[in-house]
Amino acid sequence: MSTTISKVEPKQKENMLHFIISELKPKGKIFSPFNIVSFPIMIVGLVIIFLRFKNGIGSVTNLSQDVPWGLWIGFDVVTGVAFAGGAYVLVFMVNILNLKKYKPILRITVLNGFLAYLFYSAALLLDLGRPLNVINVVIGNNYGVSSVLFLVGWHFLLYMLALLIEFSPAVAEWLNARKLHRFLTAISMGAVIFGITLSVLHQSGIGALFLMAKDKIHPLWYNSYLPLLFVVSSIFAGISMVIFEGSISHRVFSNQLAPEDHHKHNSILTGLSKICALGMFVYLSLLILVFVHEQNAVYINSPMGYWFLVEVIGFVLFPMLLFFFAYRTHNTLLSRIAAIITLLGIMLNRMNISIICYRWDAAERYIPSWQEFVVTLTIIFIEIWVLRWIVRRMPVLHRSPDWVGGGH
Numbered sequence: 386m387s388t389t390i391s392k393v394e395p396k397q398k399e400n401m402l403h404f405i406i407s408e409l410k411p412k413g414k415i416f417s418p419f420n421i422v423s424f425p426i427m428i429v430g431l432v433i434i435f436l437r438f439k440n441g442i443g444s445v446t447n448l449s450q451d452v453p454w455g456l457w458i459g460f461d462v463v464t465g466v467a468f469a470g471g472a473y474v475l476v477f478m479v480n481i482l483n484l485k486k487y488k489p490i491l492r493i494t495v496l497n498g499f500l501a502y503l504f505y506s507a508a509l510l511l512d513l514g515r516p517l518n519v520i521n522v523v524i525g526n527n528y529g530v531s532s533v534l535f536l537v538g539w540h541f542l543l544y545m546l547a548l549l550i551e552f553s554p555a556v557a558e559w560l561n562a563r564k565l566h567r568f569l570t571a572i573s574m575g576a577v578i579f580g581i582t583l584s585v586l587h588q589s590g591i592g593a594l595f596l597m598a599k600d601k602i603h604p605l606w607y608n609s610y611l612p613l614l615f616v617v618s619s620i621f622a623g624i625s626m627v628i629f630e631g632s633i634s635h636r637v638f639s640n641q642l643a644p645e646d647h648h649k650h651n652s653i654l655t656g657l658s659k660i661c662a663l664g665m666f667v668y669l670s671l672l673i674l675v676f677v678h679e680q681n682a683v684y685i686n687s688p689m690g691y692w693f694l695v696e697v698i699g700f701v702l703f704p705m706l707l708f709f710f711a712y713r714t715h716n717t718l719l720s721r722i723a724a725i726i727t728l729l730g731i732m733l734n735r736m737n738i739s740i741i742c743y744r745w746d747a748a749e750r751y752i753p754s755w756q757e758f759v760v761t762l763t764i765i766f767i768e769i770w771v772l773r774w775i776v777r778r779m780p781v782l783h784r785s786p787d788w789v790g791g792g793h
Contacts, residue, residue, distance in 0.1 A: 423766040430763025445756040456753040459739035461508035470623025472498025473584035489646045499548035504768045540587030547580030559779040588619045603742040605693040621664035622731040628724035641783040658720045659712040665705035700730025
């Protein structure tokens, strides 16, 4: 436990204010390579965001009436939500299945999930022609309760609230607020169950959005089982992100980990590799069943058919085998390689459905503008900056204070 935290007396407002001000001071190297690269990009990105709201979405994007959804939806939302799936999977494993082996990475995973949803929701606002109308979902103005977007919107809002409650005991420990900690801990299990349910529903809901685009998505990527495929793929996508981010966090924040947590790291990666291999096997089996059921063999001998095989063989079958051998041989390097390939595969799949294979036969194709790429990088970098600030101050990776029974 940090000595600074132990001296905090939350009941005394002056001490609390002094504590918070002291925590705002930078920790770590200011001119690190990551800061030097990311800071100028964020400045440019914020300027572009200002111009987007000042001059309209058409001033900084290549979107049109024919292509209303682009990179900000296809990557920031559709792909990003799949990457954030590790939160509900880990929460289910630790709190429902009681797999305490994975508890050391639970808080960092929940925090990643919360920040991902928070910033990807911000990206969603950028893509709306009238961003202020997003409040209509909440206040009940001009929406249809049978709309899939209405369902997804409420799921996003409620799931972010559930993730915040799940992570809130760490904030209470940081502030040394013991009474608040007891209350938040008492309600966290309800948030866990509620959050898992919401996450499964909105992962499928995002897939259901594309069911309305049957005539616009190439038949190899369109099918009536998209909601189920989105849920299954979010499991191994989220776990792959946990492996990827966990490996980076293990190096960057190694000083915050207890010695026993260092020793558990390789075992955790091995276990997660097994889960990914099983999830990808189920996903691949579903893909084969859909391929046969929809009689899609006629499309294989074509450029789009070859592209489909690249996705399925190169980014599903291949990493699945890597995960399997990583689990059997306890090879953590193989786990990390498989995780990176899997993340690229999920990105490719979601971009295929939402952009590349969407209106694939149109005379003019949508190509994102450079401003869209910069804004996407800006959102990712800001999320990393916030994550780093929190991890360096709150008990996310390091042990909880002594007054918390059992630590974390």
